[in-house]
Amino acid sequence: MNEKLELDKRKAFILATVVYEYIATAEPVGSLTLTQKYNLGVSSATIRNEMAELEASGYLVQPHTSAGRIPSDAGYRTYVDRLMQPESLTKDDSRRIRDEFREASRELADVIEQTTRLLSGLSGNLAIAIAPSRDMHAFKHVQLIWLSARTGLIVVVTSGGVAAQRVIEWTADVVADDLTRLSNALNSRFGGRVMEEIGPGDVDAVCAELGASTEIRDAVRLAFAAARQPDEPEIAASGAQNLLDQPEFHDLRKLRAILRIVEEQRTLYDLIADELNVEAAAEAAPHVRIGHELRADELSECSVVTVPYRFGDRGLGVLAILGPRRMPYGRLIALASGTARSLGEHLNDVEIR
Amino acid sequence: MNEKLELDKRKAFILATVVYEYIATAEPVGSLTLTQKYNLGVSSATIRNEMAELEASGYLVQPHTSAGRIPSDAGYRTYVDRLMQPESLTKDDSRRIRDEFREASRELADVIEQTTRLLSGLSGNLAIAIAPSRDMHAFKHVQLIWLSARTGLIVVVTSGGVAAQRVIEWTADVVADDLTRLSNALNSRFGGRVMEEIGPGDVDAVCAELGASTEIRDAVRLAFAAARQPDEPEIAASGAQNLLDQPEFHDLRKLRAILRIVEEQRTLYDLIADELNVEAAAEAAPHVRIGHELRADELSECSVVTVPYRFGDRGLGVLAILGPRRMPYGRLIALASGTARSLGEHLNDVEIR
DNA sequence: GCTTGGCACTCCCTTGTGTCGACTGCTAGC
């Protein structure tokens, strides 16, 4: 790969057209195709010269001598950053998104999953969603419920809904009144706070005041910990079978590598989650990572579009679309952004105030 | 397909060996292979005659003239029903199952998913689990929780854990005391009952006695309905990428058809759920369906092993393994049965009494 | 009458060959 010479207008147009055409056809693009299908005003020989220079500069590559050119990572990157024209949602997509969220669940986990289904259906790729971070949720309510002398239930509610619930078994008998008093004390102490402000120490303090047993204290601690940070990352993915339609995944090894990533939620989470930190402060803008930019060999022929979405000022989640590098970036960015916006609005609507 | 003549001992052995060998190698089995790898005491010519008769009777088929034989659905069926020797769990599998459940979650949805992960890992196929039916769960507790004048939370607890929870918004102000009184009334009325005995009429009666608003009544009704019968079937599947390793799924069309079935939970549920009814009364025995017995064209080259599992006397779920017809039935039946047993025990342990 | 060795036959799969077509790079001329 040589020096990246600044692209003159014609080179830029040729590069953009090659990317566009390759995305559409999945076939290497030759000089003749370009002159025939697009009005370039010059002959194919000229295009050949230009394409040779674009290849020397690292924007295009040639699969083999007698084939046309396909974009390199750098070619896609330039296309996405500078050449492509932004698209907006079509009326139809817009309507489908609106309709979907009109009937969406109030339950966070369900919403997340439903959203990936919607987005994978619209985009024809694999869609992923990470639930909004919970640290900024407002504490709403905690209730310890007496089920029997040796069992109870604890429920923590935040502005995002039921954030933790668990059944507890105790080794010593517990009285219902004690649980009620503790619930009341916790509620009055924590009311108005944001979840990230409530640490184990705060729980301990309240429990100590009321003389709660260590068993009860531990249960409350665990519930609050789970409310802030669930055991497993809250993530959903769907539409893996869409990838089968893409010619680049007809190679079984690549397909297997990707399916493995999707089934292992942890790696999937890691793949997307850096967006949570990077973009936390910045404006919620779509972000595209192409091929090797994903820093995963299995994904070197993939691209990912990520869009953070806001849950009021109460947390940040991420939507993502994963597909072949040869993806319609403009449309997918519009889809992801539009869906993220509607998702944010929906979450706002179902927020507990 | 002709008359199914009763198999004499030698035919039975040959059929069993062909199935066994084909399961192991995925290659059509010829007469020479049989005489060389297995001690049959007769020449390959004799085997050829026998195999021709087995084919005439419908137990074997020949992919093409110059190939060996592979089992037909009927061949697999006979193998599974009468020829195969039952296997028991290996020490190693046994240990892995035990270890897994030792650390398993108490949360039903998590357990189900964890189980499919375990079973797909052990079996190298696609594993599916349907959560136990809830009708026989014992009602334990219902709690209406006041969050604010216009919002509340309702939680229904059964012997299986938290069966329903939902946040409710009201259009008229609600007083905390009313919710508490209603909770108490519902609890004392329904205590000791089984969920299937609690209908909307019963809820209405209690609400009417306490003069609860129609809004509150509807919320309670919905919560009880959801506790008995969730909106979506509770089902989990994992290990789809295992199927990629099987040569029969290297054909992309077949693969896509199967992935589609797996991603559509509804069809997956329908595929497995008849076991719930059929086996409800019978003893919890493994059941194998082979090829066309599945009554789905896309699955004509697949088999499914299903094993019901009991949650005490309180409900019935199903574990299933889906894979190519050419699956190691003995091992998979042992794995599914063993996992189902451990799952039942685990659920019993975490049951709320 | 069952079994067996032998043999002709079938058909898939692999390999090799040749043709075709797409595309390139280069050169000479405008």
Added chain:
DNA sequence: GCTAGCAGTCGACACAAGGGAGTGCCAAGC
């Protein structure tokens, strides 16, 4: 700087030949 023309490269495809695995059948043997 652009273009037409041309030779060269290489993959895709079709086709034929050969090898190999396996069969069915038959005649001979125990």
